Amino acid sequence: MLLPRMSTKGDPGRIELLQGTLDLLILRTLLLGPAHGHAICKTIERSSDDVLQVEQGSLYPALHRLIKRGWITFDEGTSENNRRAKYYRLTAKGRKQLELETSRWDKLARAIAQILRPT
Amino acid sequence: MRKRKNLTDLDQDIRDHIERETEDNIDRGMSPEEARAAALRKFGNVSLVKEDTWRVWNPVWLEQLLQDLRYCARTLRRSPAFTVVVTLTLAVAIGMNTAAFSIVNAVLLKPLTYSNPDRWVWVANYNRQFKNELVSGPDFLDWRAQAQSFEGLAGYDYQDSTIATGESATEERIAQVSNEFWQLSGAQTTAGRLPRAEDQDALLLTARFFERRFGGDPRVIGSTVTLEGRPVTIVGVLAPGFRFLLPMQQSFNDRREIEAYTPLGISPETEIRGGPTAVIHVAGKLKPGVALEQARAEIETIQARIAKANPEWFYGDFQVHVDPLQEKLVGSSRPALMVLSAAAALVLLIACANVVSLLLARASARRREVAIRAAAGAGKGRVFRQFFAEGMLLAAMGGAAGVLVAYGAMATILRLSRNAVPRIGEAVIDGRVLAFTAAISIGVAIVFGFAPAISLWKTNLHSTLKDGARTFSASSTSLRFRGLLVAGELALAVVLLVGAGLLVKSFRLMNSHPPGFAPERVLVMTVVLSGPAYAGRPAQEAYMTEVLRRIESVPGVEAAGISNPFMQGVAKVEGKPAPSRGQPPQMVTFSMASAAYGKAIGMQLVKGRWTTDGEPARVLVINRSFARRIFDSEDPLGRRIRVPGALGDEEPYATVVGIVDDLKHSKLDAEPQPEVLVPYKQSPFLRGANVTVRVAGDPLVVAPALRQLISEIDKSQPVYDVKTLEEALADSIAPRRFNLYLLGTLATVALLLAVIGVYGVIAYSVAQRTHEIGVRMALGATRPEVIGMVVRQGLGVALAGIGIGVAGAFMLTRMMESLLYQVKPTDPQTFAAVAIALTLTALIASWGPALKAALVDPVIALRCE
Numbered sequence: 001m002l003l004p005r006m007s008t009k010g011d012p013g014r015i016e017l018l019q020g021t022l023d024l025l026i027l028r029t030l031l032l033g034p035a036h037g038h039a040i041c042k043t044i045e046r047s048s049d050d051v052l053q054v055e056q057g058s059l060y061p062a063l064h065r066l067i068k069r070g071w072i073t074f075d076e077g078t079s080e081n082n083r084r085a086k087y088y089r090l091t092a093k094g095r096k097q098l099e100l101e102t103s104r105w106d107k108l109a110r111a112i113a114q115i116l117r118p119t
Numbered sequence: 120m121r122k123r124k125n126l127t128d129l130d131q132d133i134r135d136h137i138e139r140e141t142e143d144n145i146d147r148g149m150s151p152e153e154a155r156a157a158a159l160r161k162f163g164n165v166s167l168v169k170e171d172t173w174r175v176w177n178p179v180w181l182e183q184l185l186q187d188l189r190y191c192a193r194t195l196r197r198s199p200a201f202t203v204v205v206t207l208t209l210a211v212a213i214g215m216n217t218a219a220f221s222i223v224n225a226v227l228l229k230p231l232t233y234s235n236p237d238r239w240v241w242v243a244n245y246n247r248q249f250k251n252e253l254v255s256g257p258d259f260l261d262w263r264a265q266a267q268s269f270e271g272l273a274g275y276d277y278q279d280s281t282i283a284t285g286e287s288a289t290e291e292r293i294a295q296v297s298n299e300f301w302q303l304s305g306a307q308t309t310a311g312r313l314p315r316a317e318d319q320d321a322l323l324l325t326a327r328f329f330e331r332r333f334g335g336d337p338r339v340i341g342s343t344v345t346l347e348g349r350p351v352t353i354v355g356v357l358a359p360g361f362r363f364l365l366p367m368q369q370s371f372n373d374r375r376e377i378e379a380y381t382p383l384g385i386s387p388e389t390e391i392r393g394g395p396t397a398v399i400h401v402a403g404k405l406k407p408g409v410a411l412e413q414a415r416a417e418i419e420t421i422q423a424r425i426a427k428a429n430p431e432w433f434y435g436d437f438q439v440h441v442d443p444l445q446e447k448l449v450g451s452s453r454p455a456l457m458v459l460s461a462a463a464a465l466v467l468l469i470a471c472a473n474v475v476s477l478l479l480a481r482a483s484a485r486r487r488e489v490a491i492r493a494a495a496g497a498g499k500g501r502v503f504r505q506f507f508a509e510g511m512l513l514a515a516m517g518g519a520a521g522v523l524v525a526y527g528a529m530a531t532i533l534r535l536s537r538n539a540v541p542r543i544g545e546a547v548i549d550g551r552v553l554a555f556t557a558a559i560s561i562g563v564a565i566v567f568g569f570a571p572a573i574s575l576w577k578t579n580l581h582s583t584l585k586d587g588a589r590t591f592s593a594s595s596t597s598l599r600f601r602g603l604l605v606a607g608e609l610a611l612a613v614v615l616l617v618g619a620g621l622l623v624k625s626f627r628l629m630n631s632h633p634p635g636f637a638p639e640r641v642l643v644m645t646v647v648l649s650g651p652a653y654a655g656r657p658a659q660e661a662y663m664t665e666v667l668r669r670i671e672s673v674p675g676v677e678a679a680g681i682s683n684p685f686m687q688g689v690a691k692v693e694g695k696p697a698p699s700r701g702q703p704p705q706m707v708t709f710s711m712a713s714a715a716y717g718k719a720i721g722m723q724l725v726k727g728r729w730t731t732d733g734e735p736a737r738v739l740v741i742n743r744s745f746a747r748r749i750f751d752s753e754d755p756l757g758r759r760i761r762v763p764g765a766l767g768d769e770e771p772y773a774t775v776v777g778i779v780d781d782l783k784h785s786k787l788d789a790e791p792q793p794e795v796l797v798p799y800k801q802s803p804f805l806r807g808a809n810v811t812v813r814v815a816g817d818p819l820v821v822a823p824a825l826r827q828l829i830s831e832i833d834k835s836q837p838v839y840d841v842k843t844l845e846e847a848l849a850d851s852i853a854p855r856r857f858n859l860y861l862l863g864t865l866a867t868v869a870l871l872l873a874v875i876g877v878y879g880v881i882a883y884s885v886a887q888r889t890h891e892i893g894v895r896m897a898l899g900a901t902r903p904e905v906i907g908m909v910v911r912q913g914l915g916v917a918l919a920g921i922g923i924g925v926a927g928a929f930m931l932t933r934m935m936e937s938l939l940y941q942v943k944p945t946d947p948q949t950f951a952a953v954a955i956a957l958t959l960t961a962l963i964a965s966w967g968p969a970l971k972a973a974l975v976d977p978v979i980a981l982r983c984e
Contacts, residue, residue, distance in 0.1 A: 037132060038139040056136065057163035060129065061171035068175055086132060 022054065022062050024105060027090065027098040030072060034089035036079060037063065063088060071097050129172055137162055183501070187508035195512065201481065202513075205474050208875075209517020209563065211868055212470035214524025217548065217556045219463040219861075221529060223456050224555075225546035226449050231364050232545075234305030238405040239444035241366060242272065242418060244437040252440055256390035256397035258425060263299075265421050268414035272403035273300035274383050275365055281649040281837050282332075282379070283345040290647060290839035291328070292375045293346070294363060295383040303404045311340040311355025314382050321382060322351040326359035328378035348650030351381060364542070365402050366447045376538065392429055402444055415441040452540045455858045458935045462618060462865040465611045469869050471563060472608040473876045474513070475570045476601045480883050482506070482571035489575055503572040510567030518560030522548065525556070532861070539857035574600070598884055605876045606920035609961070612866075612873040613924025613953055614931055619866035620949040621932060622859045625940035629787040629852060633780060636721040641844035642818035646829060647807035648836055659805040662832060666810060667713055667732075669828050675815045680716025681799060681808035684708050690749055690793070691761040693772055705748055707793040709763060711802030712740075719811040720784050720844070727756050727777030730798045737762070737773035737801055743781045745793035760795065764803035773797065784844070786851040788940050811844070818843050858938055870960070877964040881913045885968040892972050893980025902973040909972050913965025914958070921957050925950055 029035065029043045040063075041056050066072045071094030079085040090098070137158050144154035162168070174182070195202045230236035242262070243252035254274070263272045277294040300306075301313040310329075314321040322344065324333070333339045343350050363377040383399065390396050405414055419439045482489075489502055525548055533543065632638065646666065653659055663681055670679040690707040714732045717724070717740070730738050739760060746755045759772040781791035799805065810829070814821055822841050829838045840847075849856060885892070892905055932944040942949070 036135075038136045042143075055163045056140065056161050057133075057165065057168035058171075060133065060168050061175055064172045064175040083135065084131075085135060086128065 021105075022058065023066060024098070024101045025052075026059070026062060026066060026088075027071065027094055027101065030088055030090045031095070031098060034075070034077075034087040036085040036087055040088070066094065069097075070094070126173065126176060129169060133162070133165060133168065183504065184508065187505050188512060190505065191509045191512045195509070198481075201477060202516075205477060205513050206516045206520055208470045208473055208872065209514065210520030210524050212467040212872075213518050213521030213556060213559060213563070214528060215865060215868070216463045216467050216559055217521055217525035217552060218528040218532065219456075219460050220555045221525065221546045221548050221552040222532070222540070222543060223460055224549075224552055226452055226456060226540055226542045229542075229545065231445050231448075232360065232362060233303070233364065235404060235407075236445065237443075238270070238407070239303075240403055240405060240411065240414065241440075241442050241444050241447040242401045242403055242414075243440045244422070245440045247436050247438060252400075253398050254401045255392075256385050256399060257392045258422070259385070259399060259401055260387055260390055261425055262401070262418060262421055266414070266417050268405060268409045268417045270404040270406050271299040271303045272401055273297045273303060274385060274397075274399040274401050275300065276383060276397070276399045277367060277377060279375075279645075279647070279839075280347045281345075281647060283650075283835055283837075284332075286834060288345075288835050288837040289332070290645070290837045291332075291378040294365075294377045294380050296380055297383040297385065300402075306361050307358040308355040309358050310337050311353070314354055314380070318352070318354065319382055319384060320349070320351045321354040322346060323354055323380040324356045325361065325376075325378055325380075326357055327376070329356045332378075345650070346381065348653075362542075362545070364444070364448060365400065366444075366541075376544075411441060411443065415439060448541050452854070454935070454937045455854065456540070458618065458938065459858070459861050459865070461934075462615055462862055465615055466865050466869050466872070467559065467563075469608040469611050469872045469876070471566055472604045472611075473872050473879070474567060476604045476876060476879060478510075478567055478571050479574055479601055480879075482574050486575065502575075503568075506572045506575075507564070507568030510569075511564040513567055514560045514564035517563070518556055521560075522553065522556055525552075532857075535860060536853060536857040539853040598880070598887065601880050601883070602916045605873075605880045606916050606923065608873050608876050609917055609920030609957060610924035610927055612869040613921055613957060614928045615862075615866040615869040616953045616957065617925075617928040617932060617950055618935060619859075619862045620953050621935065621939055621942055621944065621946060622855075622862055624946060624949055625938070625942045626855065626859050628941045629783075629855070630848075633721070633723060633782070635723070636782070637813075638721075638844035638848055640813060640815075640818060641720060642812045642814060642822055642825065642841070643844050643847050644810050644822075644826065644829075644838055644841040645807065646810060646836060646838050648805075650835060652833075653806070653836075656805065660800060662836070663713075663799060663805060663808060665832050666808070666829055667715075669832070670810070670812055670825060671715075673821065673825065673828065675821055677813045677815055678715045678719040679810070679812045680713040680719040681810050682710050682712040682716045682720075682796075683802075683804070683808045684710040684794075685802060685804040686763050688763045690745070690795070692749060693759040693761070695749075705793065707745060707749070707795055709795045709797060711799045711805065711808075712796040713799045716811060717779060717796070719813045720782065721813070722782050722784075723780040725778045725780050727775070729777055730796070732798065732800065734798050734801065737770055738776045738798065739773045740777040740779055740796040741775055742779050742791070742794045742796075744791045745795060746778050748793050762795075762797055762801075762803070773801070783848075785847075787848050788852050788855060810838075855938070855940070870957075873957070874960055874964050877913060877917060877961050878967065880916070881909065881965040882968040882971070884912065885909060885972045888972075889975060889980050892975050893977045896975065896977040897981060905973045905975075906966075906969040909969035910962065910965050913961060913969075917958060917961030917965075921954055921961075924957075925954055928953075 025044050026040060029040050029047075032043070035043065037059055038056075041054050041059055044052060044054055063072070067074070071091060072088050073091050074086045074088045077085055077087045137155075140158035140161060141151070141154045144157050145151060147154075149157060159165075231239060233239060242254070244254055244258065245252050256274075259272070259274045263274075266272065273296055275294060275296040277292060279290050280293045281288050282291050282293075298314060298316050306313065308323075309326065311323075314323055329335060329339075339353050340355060341352065343352050345351070357380075383397075385397050385399070405411070418441060422437070422439050492502055492505075493499070529546060529548065533546070536543065538544075646662075648659055648662060653662065667679060667681060670676055686709045687706055688709065690705055712730075714730060716722075717729055725743060727740070730740055739762070741749075741755060741760070749755075750758070755775045755778060758775050760775060761771050762773050779796070783789070783791060799808075812818070812821075812825060826838050826841050830836070842850075892900075896905065928950065929945060934944075936944050
C-alpha cells in the first residue's frame, strides 16, 4: 500500500522503481536545492532521460514520510509565476541519510551487476 | 499538531501540482481539456494519494481501531437495552471499587500530611494491668529533656470545653498540644501566628472553626475569648488543609472534630511525681536515620532510670510502646477496610460475570454476522479486534459512569460516617484514584474482549453460513459456560451475603435491649459548668437542681434525670480484703445520678429500692455486673462501698440500697461494666451532667424547647450534644455501622446482580430451546413437566454455586473476625439463612422463564425455525 506507484503503462522504455528508491531519488533531487512537488517530479524524469517516470501522486505520501522522519522540511514560498508553493528542502539529517542510502545503493548495484555479469 | 499542520494544505498542494502539469501540457501544444485529462492521468488516483498521505501520519492500527469503535458505537446504539444494562452494571461495580479505593488510599496509603511523615512515632507507657496507654506529665518531661533519638517530642490531650464570647457560649472539642508540635508538623497559618513558648493563654483556631464561629472575621485575631472560664487570646488561624492526625481514644471517634488548639500547660514546676500530675499522650518525630528500635531502647533506658529513682511508684506494671504514628492512627481500621475492598472486588467479579454472560449470548447471536465479515475477507484478527473494541467501549462507558457513581457514594459515605474511620475526611477522587479506575476498566475491557473471541474461535465459517439459522451444538457449549459463570457469581454472592449477614447479626446483638428501654423516646444532652461563678459546690448543686425542676415541669416529659460518670477506680468494700497484688483489680465506674435517672434511661430495678434526691445518709445503687463480680454470691444490699473523691471529713462509705439490671446505655459494643450510682447531691463532682429525658412523643419535637429552657438558667453555660439516645448509641458504634452499611450495600448489589444473572441465563436458554420445548409438548409433555424441567435446570446451576459459595465463605469469613460482636465467623444460622434465601431467589428467578416456556404453543414453536 505504501509502495511508490510507478507508471509503466504501454511504454516498454520505462521501468518500475524498486521499493524505497523514490525516497532516495527525492533526497537526491533536493540536494540540488529546494524545490516544490511538481518540480521534483520533473527533475527526476528529466535526469533519468525520462526512463523513470513517477506516478506523480505517489510523490506526496513519500514527501510526507520524509517529513515525518525529519529528513526534509519545507518553507512556504511563491513560485516563478507568483503562485503559492511549498518548497521542500533537505535537512542536515536528510543529507546524512542521503549519503548512507547512496553508498548502500552503490553496494547493492555493484553486487547485482556482479551476479548478472560475472567477469 | 504537527500532523494537522502538514495535512491541512494537502488538497491545495495537489491542486497546484495538477495545474502546473496542465500548464506544462498546454505549453507542449495540447488543448486545455486534453492537457487537464493528461495531467490527472499522470497524477493517479487523487483520493488514494490523499489516503496514503494521511496514513503516513495516522498509523493503520489506529485508523482501524477508530473504525472498529465507530462500528461498535453504531451496533451498541442499535441495542440500547443491552448497552444500558451493561453500562449500569459496570458503573455500579467500578464505582464501588473506586470509592473503596479512594478510602483505602486516604486512610492507609497516603502519608500523613505532616512534614517527614515516616519519622513520626507515638510513644506511650502501656499499663499491663489496666491495658491502657498513657503518659504522666513528669515522665514526658524527662523523656523530652533526655532522649536523643528525637527531633522533638510533643505532648497532647483533648477534651470538650466551653468557649464563650460575649453573650454566646458553645461546647467545642479542643486539643492541647505542647509547642514542639507546631515546628515538628510544619503547620502553617493563614492569619496571625502559631503559639510561642511564652504564651500559655493562646488559642489557635482551625480554618473551619474560624469560619463557623467567627464568620472568618480577621479582627478576632488578638481578641480575648473565655475558655472554660479562663481568658485566652486568639493568636492565629491554621491553614484549611491542616488536620489533627494524632490518635484519640475511641470514645472520641464521634462526628465532632478538633476545632481549636491551646498550649499544653505542663512544666517542671507543676509536674511533680506524687503530686497531681497531668496524664497526656505523646507523639514525636525521630531524627533522620534513627530506627524505631533505637528510640524504643532509649525511652526504655530513661524509664528504667525513672523507676529506679522512684521506687515508691508502680513503674513495674508499665511497658514502653513506641509505634509508627500512622500505624497507631489507622492500623485498627485496616481489617475493616481490607474486607470492604475485597467485597468490592467480589462485586466487580460478579458484575463482570454477568456482562460476559450477556456478551456470550450476543456473540452467538452474531455468529452469522461474523461469518459474513470473515467471508468478505476480514482476517480472524480483524474480527476479534472488533470484539475487543466493543469490550473497550463498554468498559470505558462503565468506567466513566463509575466515576460518577463513586462521587455519589463518597458523598453519602462521608455524610453518614464523618469520623467513623480516622482520616476518612481526606478521601477524594484524585489522580491516583482515577488511575486505579482506569486500570480496572482496562482489565475489564480485556476480559470482555477475550470471552466472545474465544467462544467464536472454533466457529466454522462454512457451516454457520450454510445452516442459516442457529446451530444447537455450538450454542449449548456457550450455554454451559454461561451456566458456570452464573454458578460462580452465585458463589461470590454467597460469600458477600454471609459476610454482611454476620455483621447484621452482630449489629442486632449489639442493639438488643431489654424491653421498655426504647432509646428512640429518650433525649440526651450535655451541660458543663465553667467559670468562676460555678467554682463552688453550692452553685453547681443549685444549677443541677434547677435543671431537673425545669424539665420535669414540661408537659410530655415522663421522666428526667441527670447523670455523669465521674471516676473509674478500684472498688473498696467494707469488710472485704483488697485484692492481692498480681491479681488484676476490678475497675468500676462511679457515676452520679438523680433519683429519676434510672427511670428516664430505662433501667430496671432488680432488688432493693431506688435512691431519692433527699437521702439523709450516704447510699448508692449498684448494677448487676458489680454485684456479680465484686460480691459473687453474697447479698450486696446493706454492704458499704467506699466512694472515691469524698471530701475532707465526710463519711467515705455509702450503703448499697438497690441493684439495677445491666444496661448498655453508652457504648453498644462493650460488655456491661460494673457501675455504681451515687445520688447527685452526694457526688463529690458536679461540674457536668448528661441530661436524660424520656418523653411521651417524638423527642426531637420537644428538644428545642428543652434546650432553650435549660440554657435560660444561665446563658453563659452551653447545652450541647442534643440527640436521642438512639442516635447517641448509634454513634458509639460508628465504625461498626460504617462497616455494616458498606458491606450491606455491596452484598445487596451482589445479590441483585446474581439474580439478574440467573434470570438472564435461564431466559436465554428457554428462548434457545423454544423449538425443542415445542417438540416435547407435541409429543405429550405437560405444562407442569416443562416448568419442572426449566426450574430444575436453574436450580441445578444455583445449588452448585451456592454450595461452592458456602464452602468459600466458611474459609474466608475468619478474615472478618475482628469486625464481629458475639458472633462466630462460622455462625451456622447465618450460613443457613443465606443459603436458603439464595436458593429461593434462584427459584423465583427461573420461575418466570419457566412459565414462559410452559406457555409455548407447540404449533408456533415448531414453525419458528
